[in-house]
Amino acid sequence: MRALQWFGPRDVRLVDIAIPEVGPDEVRIEVAYCGICGSDLHEYADGPHAIPIGTPHALSGRTAPLTLGHEFCGTVVEVGAHVTTLRAGDRVAVEPEYRCSRCMYCRIGSYNLCESMGFAGLMGDGGMADYAVVPSYMLYRLPDTVSLRQAAVLEPAAVALHALRRGDLRLGDTCAVFGLGPIGLLLVVLARLQGASTIVAVDVSPERLAKAVELGATHAFDARAYDALALNEAIRAATGGPGVAVSFEAAGLPSTFESASRALRKGARLVMVGLMPHASFDAFRAVNDELTITTSVGYRHAYDDLLRMVEAGVIDPASIVTKTVTLEDAVSGGFDALLNDRSQIKILVAPGLEPGLAAHSTPLSRTSPMLT
Structure with a gap:
């Protein structure tokens, strides 16, 4: 073979x-x-x-x-x-x-x-x-x-579902997803299904930001257009002022981790999904604001639930x-x-796809009326 x-x-x-x-x-x-x-x-x-x-x-x-x-x-x-x-x-x-x-x-x-x-x-x-x-x-x-x-695509969806559970995202919560690869985009989908009131998507790709809006993000920010302070202010404005209840770091970059931390309101939770060798955070603020930083690896007991969601047509x-x-x-x-x-x-x-046949390709759209 x-x-x-x-x-x-x-x-x-x-x-x-x-x-x-x-x-x-x-x-x-x-x-x-x-x-x-x-x-x-x-x-x-x-x-x-x-x-x-x-x-x-x-x-x-x-x-x-x-x-x-x-x-x-x-x-x-x-x-x-x-x-x-x-x-x-x-x-x-x-x-x-x-x-x-x-x-x-x-x-x-x-x-x-x-x-x-x-x-x-x-x-x-x-x-x-x-x-x-x-x-x-x-x-x-x-x-x-x-x-x-x-x-x-159930495997990356299982990674996203496990991360969502680790973040204890609840009905009506605000959240932000930093990094819109497959895991980040699936986190947007699942956060919408979970009933998040505000879903902020952050990336540097216009195509991926537009896709996030299509999948349910309420706000999308191109990180290249902001410095760190301005991005944080934009996210806080999108959530009504205090910041988000849950941040998901799905890019695996120290700078993204810092942005995900900065976006949190008091008593909030940050879930590290992306892999990076080192990250730093403001420990003084983490204690004073009673922040929770948790991690997520792989998945457990997710496939049965995902199969039911797909079978029901909700994802x-x-x-x-x-x-x-x-x-x-x-x-x-x-x-x-x-x-x-x-x-x-x-x-x-697709191993069964014959050589010489045109590969199926659906490029992402670059535009979205909600993109900021």
Whole structure:
């Protein structure tokens, strides 16, 4: 079969490998779609960051080179001898977090904090291939009305839902989302569904700001048009003066973290979703204003709820997809496109899409009447 494998930074190759065998507790799926995530881009651009080199991952047993892609879905083609919950022909979404089921965190249900936590597609073989083999616990059968295209974007939607829960966003709250990549845009969607009264979106891309307004943001600010003080004043004016009840930092930049902190009212909460090596904050103000700074990693117990939302038609995670490419075009048309074109948000790799066919692309609009 074909597989897109990581060999080193800027060295991702489409190779022919043997179809992996299925263990007793595993399932083989024919991959329909696999999204390219920001984590994949980091590995491609200047990795390794999470990909194991030398020492195999504790649960996958894999080291580089390995098959990329943790945002994937497909159709079951073979199940292991111990698997009784799935059968060939089932359409499934993949929740790609590895878990040991033995450590303290797994036993209390916080499996995203497993002592051996990792992701298929980063710490083990993933979905940028014709077929993928994963533990059966990763798979969720799709309702008939949920498309495989929607299922491909459940993973970033789960990240956003878990972050929303960590922020304890409540009906009528004001909030701000800093960074409008896939996670940030899905946070806008979920905040609207949660009943937030004001949703401020902040980014440097006009296309992404316009998309945020389309998805439910009440205010959108291009950070390039403001200095730090002016941006804070604009956000406070949008919320009636005191600032927001919850800020979500989804860009992974120290400067964005500072802006997200500055935008908080007293007693508010900041959720760190983006990854950054270091961040600083005004500890004096944090204590005096009784601020809460929390973090969010991965997800737990999110897929069932998301599938119900999609089935009910209240959320369409595929609304952020801007392009679909073949495996052959995944590097130049996918990875490089995301690094160089801010109008691209979520690009899906479709192994079944024949080479030479035109890739589906829906560029984002640059205009919005609510954009400020």
